[in-house]
Amino acid sequence: MQKNHFLFLILVCCFSFVTKAQFTVTGVVLDSSSREPLSKASVFCQNTTLGTVTNKDGEFSLTLKSGGYDLVFSYTGYQTQTIRVGENNKLEILLLKEDKSLGEVVLKSSFEVADGWQKYGDFFIKNFIGATPNAANCVLTNPEVLKFFFYKKSNRLKVMATDAILISNNALGYQLRYQLDSFVYHYNTDINSYRGYCLFAEMEGADSLKKIWSRARINAYEGSRLHFMHSYYDSTLLEEGWIVDLLDENNDKKFIKVKNVYDTAYYNIVPNTADSVGADSIVHTITTGPAEVEIFYPRKISITYTKKSPEKQYLAKMKLPKSIPYQISYIDIKSWITITENGYYYEQKDWINQGYWSWKNLADLLPYDYVPD
Numbered sequence: 001m002q003k004n005h006f007l008f009l010i011l012v013c014c015f016s017f018v019t020k021a022q023f024t025v026t027g028v029v030l031d032s033s034s035r036e037p038l039s040k041a042s043v044f045c046q047n048t049t050l051g052t053v054t055n056k057d058g059e060f061s062l063t064l065k066s067g068g069y070d071l072v073f074s075y076t077g078y079q080t081q082t083i084r085v086g087e088n089n090k091l092e093i094l095l096l097k098e099d100k101s102l103g104e105v106v107l108k109s110s111f112e113v114a115d116g117w118q119k120y121g122d123f124f125i126k127n128f129i130g131a132t133p134n135a136a137n138c139v140l141t142n143p144e145v146l147k148f149f150f151y152k153k154s155n156r157l158k159v160m161a162t163d164a165i166l167i168s169n170n171a172l173g174y175q176l177r178y179q180l181d182s183f184v185y186h187y188n189t190d191i192n193s194y195r196g197y198c199l200f201a202e203m204e205g206a207d208s209l210k211k212i213w214s215r216a217r218i219n220a221y222e223g224s225r226l227h228f229m230h231s232y233y234d235s236t237l238l239e240e241g242w243i244v245d246l247l248d249e250n251n252d253k254k255f256i257k258v259k260n261v262y263d264t265a266y267y268n269i270v271p272n273t274a275d276s277v278g279a280d281s282i283v284h285t286i287t288t289g290p291a292e293v294e295i296f297y298p299r300k301i302s303i304t305y306t307k308k309s310p311e312k313q314y315l316a317k318m319k320l321p322k323s324i325p326y327q328i329s330y331i332d333i334k335s336w337i338t339i340t341e342n343g344y345y346y347e348q349k350d351w352i353n354q355g356y357w358s359w360k361n362l363a364d365l366l367p368y369d370y371v372p373d
Helices: 002-020 100-107 116-128 207-221 225-234 312-318
Strands: 022-031 042-045 051-053 059-065 069-074 081-085 089-095 138-140 146-151 156-161 165-169 174-186 191-202 242-248 251-257 267-277 283-295 301-305 327-333 337-340 351-355
Touching (some): 042 059, 069 191, 116 156, 116 174, 225 283, 225 301
Antiparallel strands (some): 022 059, 069 081, 138 165, 156 174, 165 174, 174 191, 242 301, 267 283, 283 337, 327 351
8 A cells, every 4th residue: 555655656746747848828819909809810939939820719729848938929910919928828819900000100201211221231131140150041031021210310220120021040940030120220339139029940951951950059059048048947057168257346347256156146946846636635745846047146247158169250350369268248137037947038128148149149049949959
């Protein structure tokens, strides 16, 4: 009897682990005014290969691996909506119709550059897709959707799109569909920012080509921000080759190594638990691993990846010595950042990149559901 009870507890633990490995999000997408179902509305997880469309009743279902996701809902003629999900959800999404008159005013703005693509196309690609070796193998296939606006008074360039931007990443083997809200470049400070929603799709190819893509993806993953988030979540920062330094409180030009990156001053872990009823009718709380990890540093940090050197193109752009051995990024964290199992983190607006990671753009981006071999 005791043996059977022991086996039962093992099965409960295994079942709890399996059920936590994935979850399903279901719901319906409706017109906000008429509540009519919107058929074939796009539903996808931001920066993943995971997506679907609604059926004739506006219903959808997505099964996702453990982690966090920004779920994006879009439909022609309606405003795009996003919701963060990280557990079982049943959603009712009410989409608002776009104000067409406002869109027409924007597109007919006197600031629009008539020959924008000819004048700013290459510049936009280098700052949006990137200037890395992978970027050289990317193709933007529908430049006609882009609108360019230059504001002389503030010396800035703004780029918007009338439809999703389509990019073929022949280096990593992905088709990207990017819904661009806006891209802004400030010439006075040499700083750019862009917002939007990206859906990845696997490219078709021969087995030999897929092997090349697999190696390229591993190379892109190693030292990436996604790799860093996975390492922090898994508590393997040191083993994976990461070093975190914190800006000296009394010297804004000096960084000091963080001796314990898991110190509760910078790090907090929220355990994931599940309640199960045992054979003796007692409720057992079973820990199945961390649900989320929270990190925060009160001042700027430098993040060094010690297992790879930076590309020569980056060193040339930043006018750095060719002898620099490691990839170094600088981060400002405005508030506590929450990291989930798949490397997704929030609030993403509170994480500001400088240095090496700021040089990486869409050409080197991997989806959150990417799993390195």
